[in-house]
Amino acid sequence: MNLIEDRWxxxxxxxxxxxxxxxxxxxxxxPVLRLAATRPDFNASLxxxxxxxxxxxxxxxxxxxxxxxxxxxPGPDALRSTLAPLAPWFALGGDGARFMQDFAPQDLAEQEPxxxxxxxxxxPGEQSTKFNxxxxxxxxxxxxxxxxxxxxxxxxxxxxxxxGGAGNxxxxxxxxxxxxxxxATGQDALPTTLWRAVWLNVLERASVGPNHPQAxxxxxxxxxxWATPTRTSQDSNSVARKAARKTGGDAPEKHRPQVTYxxxxxxxxxxxxxxxxxxxxxxxxxxxxxxxxxxxxHRVRQYRARNYGANYTTGWxxxxxxxxxxxxxxxxxxxxxxxxxxxxxxxxxxxxxxxxTVERAAVVAEFAMKRREALSRHLRNPRRLPFRLYACxxxxxxxxxxxxxxxxxxxxxxxxxxxxDVVSQWIDSAELAASSLRMALKSAWxxxxxxxxxxxxxxxxxxxxxxxxxxxxLLDVLSEASVEARASDEALLEFRLRWHQGLRRAAEQLxxxxxxxxxAEQGNAKRVALARxxxxxxxxxxxxxxxxxxxxxxxxxxKPAKSASRRAAANKAGATPA
Numbered sequence: 001m002n003l004i005e006d007r008w009x010x011x012x013x014x015x016x017x018x019x020x021x022x023x024x025x026x027x028x029x030x031p032v033l034r035l036a037a038t039r040p041d042f043n044a045s046l047x048x049x050x051x052x053x054x055x056x057x058x059x060x061x062x063x064x065x066x067x068x069x070x071x072x073x074p075g076p077d078a079l080r081s082t083l084a085p086l087a088p089w090f091a092l093g094g095d096g097a098r099f100m101q102d103f104a105p106q107d108l109a110e111q112e113p114x115x116x117x118x119x120x121x122x123x124p125g126e127q128s129t130k131f132n133x134x135x136x137x138x139x140x141x142x143x144x145x146x147x148x149x150x151x152x153x154x155x156x157x158x159x160x161x162x163x164g165g166a167g168n169x170x171x172x173x174x175x176x177x178x179x180x181x182x183x184a185t186g187q188d189a190l191p192t193t194l195w196r197a198v199w200l201n202v203l204e205r206a207s208v209g210p211n212h213p214q215a216x217x218x219x220x221x222x223x224x225x226w227a228t229p230t231r232t233s234q235d236s237n238s239v240a241r242k243a244a245r246k247t248g249g250d251a252p253e254k255h256r257p258q259v260t261y262x263x264x265x266x267x268x269x270x271x272x273x274x275x276x277x278x279x280x281x282x283x284x285x286x287x288x289x290x291x292x293x294x295x296x297x298h299r300v301r302q303y304r305a306r307n308y309g310a311n312y313t314t315g316w317x318x319x320x321x322x323x324x325x326x327x328x329x330x331x332x333x334x335x336x337x338x339x340x341x342x343x344x345x346x347x348x349x350x351x352x353x354x355x356x357t358v359e360r361a362a363v364v365a366e367f368a369m370k371r372r373e374a375l376s377r378h379l380r381n382p383r384r385l386p387f388r389l390y391a392c393x394x395x396x397x398x399x400x401x402x403x404x405x406x407x408x409x410x411x412x413x414x415x416x417x418x419x420x421d422v423v424s425q426w427i428d429s430a431e432l433a434a435s436s437l438r439m440a441l442k443s444a445w446x447x448x449x450x451x452x453x454x455x456x457x458x459x460x461x462x463x464x465x466x467x468x469x470x471x472x473x474l475l476d477v478l479s480e481a482s483v484e485a486r487a488s489d490e491a492l493l494e495f496r497l498r499w500h501q502g503l504r505r506a507a508e509q510l511x512x513x514x515x516x517x518x519x520a521e522q523g524n525a526k527r528v529a530l531a532r533x534x535x536x537x538x539x540x541x542x543x544x545x546x547x548x549x550x551x552x553x554x555x556x557x558x559k560p561a562k563s564a565s566r567r568a569a570a571n572k573a574g575a576t577p578a
Contacts, residue, residue, distance in 0.1 A: 001147045003090040003099055004053075004083050008148040009046060010036045010292065011194060019148065022053055023080035025194045026073040032194040037152060038292050041121070041404055044179060044392045045156040048320065050198045051181075052270025055319075056223060058082045059205045063374045066204065070375060073195045089224045092151055093281045099151065100158050100271070102306070103230045105278045113280055113302040117142040119153040121160060121394060122401045146289035146296035150279060161274050163399045167307025169233065172272035172316055173335040176394030176401070178342075179320045180350055180361045182411070183390040190379075200387075201363045203319055209266020222265040225273045225310060231259050232276075233311035256308075261315035269318045276309040319362040322349060328356040338393040340457075342407040343464045344471045345427060351389055351411060352420040364389065368415045387411045410472055412479040419475075419482055422492070426471060426499050429547040433503040433539060434463045437510060440535035444515040444528045462510055470502040496548050504539045511535055 001008060007019045012033045025032050035043045058079075060066035074082075090099050102108055117123045120142065145153060161168075162175035171177060182200040184192045209215040214222055221227045233256045284298040314332055317323065323333040336349075336358070349358035353365070360368075372387065389409040395402040412419050438456040445454065474495050481491060515528045538544065542552040 001092045001151070002087055003092065003151060004087040008151065009050075010038075010148070012036045021080075022050060023083050024076050025050065025198060026079040027076045028073060031191070033192065034194055034197070038149075039152075040392070040406060041156050041160070041394070042149075042152040044406075045159050046152060047181065047197065048159060048179065048270065049155055050194070051201045051320070052267070053083065053086070054198055054202045055208065055270060056267050057086060059202055059208070062204060063370050066199070066202075066371060067374050067378045070196060070199050071190065071378065073193075073199075086220065089220050089227055092147055092279065097224070097227050098278070099226065100154050100273050101226055101278050102273075102276045102309075103226055103228060105304075107230075108276065108278050108304040108306045111304040111306055113283075113304050115143065116145050116150065116153075116300050116302055119145075119150070119157050119277075119303065121157060121162065142290040144285065144287060144290055144299035144301045146292060146294055146299055149289050149291045150300040154277065154279065157277075158273050158275060160394055162394070162396045162401065164275075165307070165399070167233070167309075169274040169309055169311050171274055172269060172312040173318055173321055174337060175399070176337055176396035177318070177321055178336040178338045178391060178393040180322060180364055181320065181390040182363055182367045183388050183408070185386045185388055200367065201320065203363060203366055207362065207366065208319065212261075212266045214265045217265065223267045224271050225264075225268065230273075230276060231257065231263075231310045232308050233257055234308040256311055258313040259310045260313050261317075269316055272310065272312060274309050274312060276306040277303055278305075279303045317362070322361050322364075323359045324349070325357050333359060338391075338395050338405045340395065341403070341461065342391050342405050344409070344468050345430075345464060346391075346407075347409055347475075348420060348424060348427065350391055351409060352423070353415070354417055354420045354424070364411075368411065372411075372413075372415075410476060410479070412475070413483050414479070416482055419478060422478060422495070423475065425496075425548055426474070429499070429544055430464070430467060430471075430503060432544050432547055433507050434460050436535055436538040436544075437463055437507045440507075440511055440531045440538075441514055443534065444511075444531035447524075447527070459510060459514055463506060466506040466510065467502055470499070474499055493550075496550055500545070500548055500550060503544075504536075507535060507539055508532075 004022060007021045007024070009020050009022065011018055011020050011025075012035075013020075013027075014031045014033060017036060020032060035046050037043045037046060058074075060069055073079075089097050091097065092099055097103070098105070123142070159171055160176050161171040163170055181197070184190075184196055184200065186192055190196065206215075225231070235254045235256055279300055280302045281298070281300065283301050285301065286295075286297045287299055288295055289299060314334065317333070318335065322336045324336050325331075325333050342350075349355050350360055351364065351368075353360065353368070367387070387410075389411055390406070391409065392404070392406045394404055437459055441456055441459055442454065478492075478495055481488075511532060515531065545552055
């Protein structure tokens with residue numbers, strides 16, 4: 001199977017499910033709407049595959065070229081001709097280069113084969129199965145994969161590779177990186193298609209690896225690591241260390257060769273291969289794929305792997321990942337990883353530009369600063385074009401996957417520090433309210449001074465979920481009101497009051513839900529009543545109001561005087577004006 005030429009990508013077209021070749025995403029007669037793999041991590045990886053493919057083969061030359069490509073796809077025949085030169089590097093089997101597999105299969109021939117299920121990140125490891133610890137994800141569920149699913153599993157592992165023991169390196173962005181995409185909504189002036197989902201996240205050629213000496217070179221052997229001998233990370237001083245131990249001399253320190261940003265092509269970020277893997281196609285058989293259920297004459301049942309593949313260092317910047325640093329003065333930026341889920345607490349870091357320790361993904365910044373406005377001008381649409389951020393990734397505990405997270409967040413209609421400042425107030429106030437809820441539950445459950453420890457993360461998570469819809473509703477109205485000018489002081493006061501009331505209401509409801517569900521032996525009606533009273537005092541207190549920019553003496557139920565502008569703003573936010 002060749003991943004450029006053959007129809008292997010599972011998608012939904014306007015006329016139903018199909019498998020297509022990559023060049024068919026530009027079809028306009030029977031448009032391809034979205035990817036349709038059986039797993040969400042496969043869908044995310046396949047989208048990155050297509051973005052990397054277009055970024056490598058035919059990126060836009062400038063903003064106007066990007067707008068033209070978004071409005072009118074190039075067509076499948078033109079895209080097929082453009083991608084054709086890359087086909088030799090995208091075969092899944094054969095004697096030549098194999099997609100995302102080791103350059104020298106013979107070096108892995110002596111390795112014991114692994115079951116193909118081990119390519120799936122959540123599969124139980126060798127130790128788990130040996131000691132019967134596969135309690136939740138059982139062994140044996142996947143025994144054979146069709147070539148398309150095997151290719152998707154291989155791609156997903158190399159893209160998200162977690163730590164896996166000695167020499168089993170993590171991905172170029174570490175184990176389980178957070179990936180963010182710009183995504184169109186169904187309300188866009190143009191219908192959403194897979195081509196537009198990809199093109200939204202393809203940067204101009206000059207924006208990938210600016211000033212890198214190899215950025216303008218299109219040599220596939222520089223871009224695809226499986227096209228050249230594998231850069232291994234085995235200890236280059238191991239022989240000298242063993243000799244020194246025998247003779248009693250000084251042993252040199254371990255030295256594991258690294259692949260630095262200066263060593264590789266900037267496009268390498270889309271095609272990094274930290275794991276040395278070769279699919280075993282000699283053991284293929286016919287039957288149904290254990291993932292997609294489709295019949296295949298060449299199911300893949302096993303693969304071979306060897307440790308100490310490429311060891312990627314810091315310095316690489318993936319266009320689809322946000323980065324952070326521990327302090328504003330630090331030089332080194334590290335890729336973000338999803339921890340404990342994603343919600344509107346993360347909105348500023350993933351979307352905004354004002355957090356000094358977090359830098360949004362390059363594709364998000366490019367869209368916010370240039371592309372949205374250019375597209376709006378081209379379509380002669382002064383109103384906002386609704387787009388969103390799609391964030392996803394594995395929450396990893398070292399080599400153990402805890403959860404696959406996905407989140408969709410709205411992108412503001414304009415690039416505005418003013419919007420970010422207002423949203424920062426909303427998030428800070430929500431943090432305070434969540435803290436008050438935790439303290440109230442602790443007071444309701446336990447006597448003052450009790451040494452019992454309790455985990456209140458469940459209540460905090462429920463609080464963020466309960467307040468998230470109102471946050472996005474208000475953000476949407478604030479964003480639309482800021483398209484041509486800042487929201488009026490009156491409208492802004494309405495938003496703050498709405499948000500305060502939403503915080504108050506959610507905290508009160510969750511307290512009522514959880515206060516009586518604490519340890520039975522700790523039950524005390526008086527303590528619950530006092531805790532509730534203190535919670536409401538905190539929610540109506542000066543600290544929370546100051547965080548929101550509300551006057552200390554304004555009652556929680558207060559609303560601004562009636563006006564046409566306020567009624568309009570309230571209606572947009574789904575409120576009922578007083």
